Amino acid sequence: MHPIVIIGSGMAGYAVAREFRKLNPDHELLMICADDATNYAKPTLSNAFVGKKAPENIALGDAAKMAAQLNMRIETHTWVKAIDAVAHELTIAKDGQEQKQPYSKLVLAVGANPIRLAISGDGSDDIHVVNNLTDYKAFRTSLAARQDKRVVILGAGLIGCEFANDLQHTGHQVTIIDLAPYPLVRLLPEHVAKAFQQNLAETGIKFVLGTTVEKVSKVDNGDYLVTLANGQSVIADVVLSAVGLQPNASMAKASGVHAVRGILTNAHLETNLPDIYAVGDCAEVNGTLLPYVMPIMQQARALAKTLNGESTSVHYPAMPVAVKTPAAPLTVLPAPAEVEVTWETEEFDDGMLAKATDSEGTLRGFVLLGPTAAKQRLTLTKQVPDLIPAAV
Structure with a gap:
């Protein structure tokens, strides 16, 4: 055999x-x-x-x-x-x-594999991606060699925001750049995303949204000049791409x-x-x-x-995703892309709860921002139908 x-x-x-x-x-x-x-x-x-x-x-x-x-x-x-x-x-x-x-x-x-943007400039080959432990070691080595710890992150998605939170809370200065108008654009409705962005911004993370990076150039002292499509530029010690x-x-x-x-x-x-x-x-x-x-x-x-010989189909129960951003605790259960939903939002002093319901009033997804909303994770998860039902 x-x-x-x-x-x-x-x-x-x-x-x-x-x-x-x-x-x-x-x-x-x-x-x-x-x-x-x-x-x-x-x-x-x-x-x-x-x-x-x-x-x-x-x-x-x-x-x-x-x-x-x-x-x-x-x-x-x-x-x-x-x-x-x-x-x-x-x-x-x-x-x-x-x-x-x-x-x-x-x-x-x-x-x-990490998606790599077409970026010009003699510093573009030095842009880091972190898709495995080897990549991460190289990223940490580059950070350790620099004193100012200015990090530009390309991409305001889940991984980009998680890295930004981690770096900003350990003495780094982080700028996130994304073409989208707000972070986590594929996961969050706009009003929740903007509250999430505000929470991260209050820690010192800078967001430059609605534009892309055109060029990364090497300048004095090993710095990088990151030139944006909107005419702005940012100086970085290390550039990290997290665009998906x-x-x-x-x-x-x-x-x-x-x-x-x-x-x-x-x-x-x-x-x-x-x-x-x-x-x-x-x-x-x-x-x-x-x-x-x-x-x-x-x-x-x-x-x-x-x-092992027992033909079994995969069963997907409702599976919320916890985003590792302690500055803005976030749990997301995305609604299926093909389902049209309506959002209902409840606000709290420390965040908000947004529920996505379909035309029949069935809960299809939710977003929990902040500690108070997080307490409802289990209750809400039980109300959402399976994505791929178990085989009959």
Whole structure:
């Protein structure tokens, strides 16, 4: 019997391996990854400063530890060049040598890549992205080398705001730049977003919205001049891009796996090719991309059962997202994009609660800003229908 092969050593890949081992301690498992397979919780990267966590303290286990813990072979620094779905075989490359690797079932847990904006200037190559622990180490090294600690963040989305909060509260001076008119534009209604922005601004975070970065130039003393489309400019010690992620689907598509935004799967996380599955940030499940921790855990549990012979569809209960911005405590349960909703808002001294209801009066999403509103998280979550119901 050939091994079950997992491509990718991120949170999704390790979650599948962990859940499968709970059900089946013996079937051969093989993880293949292009990096060193260090296991860590990616969400900790955007609040590691406040948590006083140095990069070397974020890792939960190296490849050797994880291989022993999960009774799994891990091939690090190995690239998958092609998938032969008919032969159930991979072409892999390591140390410049190509070889074939058969599989019984294949799990694509290949994650997503940072979107990079087209920015001119001789400093554009120095713009940091933080999509993994290696990226984060490089970012922290650049910060440590600078005295003024002025950080420009491109992107006022979830990750950009989390990093801004973390940096501003640890002696840095943060400016967030985004084309959108307010932060978290994909998650929040405008009135809540502006209150959220005000809370962050009161900590010293500067917002420059409604414009984009055109150029990043090196200037004296290792500084960077960030030139904006609206004619303004900002001096930075370090520039961080957090404008979003794009599912890593190129290798899968080249091998005949269907992909649109991400790798397309049904509710069983099956792709169009037999015995090939997708999970995590790369997976577009029934047309939905959910790059958050709770959906990944739901996917991993369902897929582990399927891999063990019990065909199981993923079940998405209502899964609120907690945004790690202590200066403006925020919990969001986005309403489905295809559902037309009406917002009702209740204000408190320390924030607000906004509820999104559909035409039939059913609660489809909510936003909780501040400590008082946060107390209603559990009650409201129970009222929201499942996104993808469990299989009947």
